[in-house]
Amino acid sequence: xxxxxxxxxxxxxxxxxxxxxxxxxxxxxxxxxxxxxxxxxxxxxxxxxxxxxxxxxxxxxxxxxxxxxxxxxxxxxxxxxxxxxxxxxxxxxxxxxxxxxxxxxxxxxxxxxxxxxxxxxxxxxxxxxxxxxxxxxxxxxxxxxxxxxxxxxxxxxxxxxxxxxxxxxxxxxxxxxxxx
Amino acid sequence: xxxxxxxxxxxxxxxxxxxxxxxxxxxxxxxxxxxxxxxxxxxxxxxxxxxxxxxxxxxxxxxxxxxxxxxxxxxxxxxxxxxxxxxxxxxxxxxxxxxxxxxxxxxxxxxxxxxxxxxxxxxxxxxxxxxxxxxxxxxxxxxxxxxxxxxxxxxxxxxxxxxxxxxxxxxxxxxx
Numbered sequence: 293x294x295x296x297x298x299x300x301x302x303x304x305x306x307x308x309x310x311x312x313x314x315x316x317x318x319x320x321x322x323x324x325x326x327x328x329x330x331x332x333x334x335x336x337x338x339x340x341x342x343x344x345x346x347x348x349x350x351x352x353x354x355x356x357x358x359x360x361x362x363x364x365x366x367x368x369x370x371x372x373x374x375x376x377x378x379x380x381x382x383x384x385x386x387x388x389x390x391x392x393x394x395x396x397x398x399x400x401x402x403x404x405x406x407x408x409x410x411x412x413x414x415x416x417x418x419x420x421x422x423x424x425x426x427x428x429x430x431x432x433x434x435x436x437x438x439x440x441x442x443x444x445x446x447x448x449x450x451x452x453x454x455x456x457x458x459x460x461x462x463x464x465x466x467x468x469x470x471x472x
Numbered sequence: 473x474x475x476x477x478x479x480x481x482x483x484x485x486x487x488x489x490x491x492x493x494x495x496x497x498x499x500x501x502x503x504x505x506x507x508x509x510x511x512x513x514x515x516x517x518x519x520x521x522x523x524x525x526x527x528x529x530x531x532x533x534x535x536x537x538x539x540x541x542x543x544x545x546x547x548x549x550x551x552x553x554x555x556x557x558x559x560x561x562x563x564x565x566x567x568x569x570x571x572x573x574x575x576x577x578x579x580x581x582x583x584x585x586x587x588x589x590x591x592x593x594x595x596x597x598x599x600x601x602x603x604x605x606x607x608x609x610x611x612x613x614x615x616x617x618x619x620x621x622x623x624x625x626x627x628x629x630x631x632x633x634x635x636x637x638x639x640x641x642x643x644x645x646x647x648x
Binding site for chain 1: 487488489490492493496497498500501503504505506508509510511512513514515525528529530532534562564566568601602605606607608609610612640642644646
């Protein structure tokens with residue numbers, strides 16, 4: 293049942309079960325404590341007088357991958373799937389190096405499922421980028437991006453990778469997504 | 473109306489309209505569901521037995537700017553949100569200095585209800601690189617001394633010397 297603006301009670305009126313069911317039972321069932329289920333989840337608004345529980349999920353892969361792809365490519369993740377509204381806050385980090393000096397490499401996050409954010413142009417906007425290093429000398433950087441144009445529903449967030457040229461190596465890859 | 477600690481009902485007592493208005497109506501009106509107005513907003517404690525709806529907002533500017541100033545200048549993007557005394561801010565960009573071994577620096581200032589100048593204490597910088605070789609990364613800062621109200625967060629830039637380019641600039645603010 294949806295939320296109903298709590299009524300104002302008047303002295304001398306008869307309190308009915310319908311009123312208690314609407315204004316006490318049903319409203320309490322719309323409250324954050326009634327929606328809370330999973331430890332560490334957030335409670336977020338879905339609209340006027342409407343709440344939903346959202347998860348914070350993480351995936352980490354510490355093993356390395358090599359790529360020569362010059363367009364963003366799905367390797368072995370990491371990847372998380374969760375229910376979101378039209379927004380999600382994404383935090384990701386990676387350790388990367390290129391086999392040739394002064395050659396850039398990028399890691400970013402693609403979204404599939406209910407939404408589709410997969411083009412090189414889109415992922416380039418918020419990618420982590422490592423450049424200007426001596427060959428095989430790494431950096432480990434992070435990035436934060438607020439997705440604001442998702443289609444509400446089950447969305448899958450996956451780290452993807454590319455390089456300007458030569459072979460890029462990525463280690464210690466972490467992805468955290470906060471559903472909103 | 474503020475929250476009132478829910479009363480304990482006693483068998484045989486008459487429940488009054490005043491009690492229902494205080495313990496049912498007014499307390500329900502203090503819950504998160506009563507305060508929810510906009511999808512994607514979160515709820516934080518604003519004090520004892522009080523919650524407030526807060527926004528997570530962002531702004532992105534793709535275009536490149538060239539900076540030569542040695543003091544922080546205002547070039548955006550900006551985000552304006554209602555906060556309490558705290559906000560968690562993430563900020564980053566693609567940046568490169570056009571002279572080897574020189575640093576481009578980026579930080580965040582606050583205006584509106586609060587005035588906090590951009591400072592190297594929470595800057596993002598990259599040094600020791602060959603000329604025009606970039607990084608793209610982010611920094612984070614928890615502002616803990618804001619004045620509650622409408623605050624504007626502004627990304628700002630400087631160099632120690634020479635000139636630097638900044639592009640794909642993103643600012644994310646979690647109001648608390």
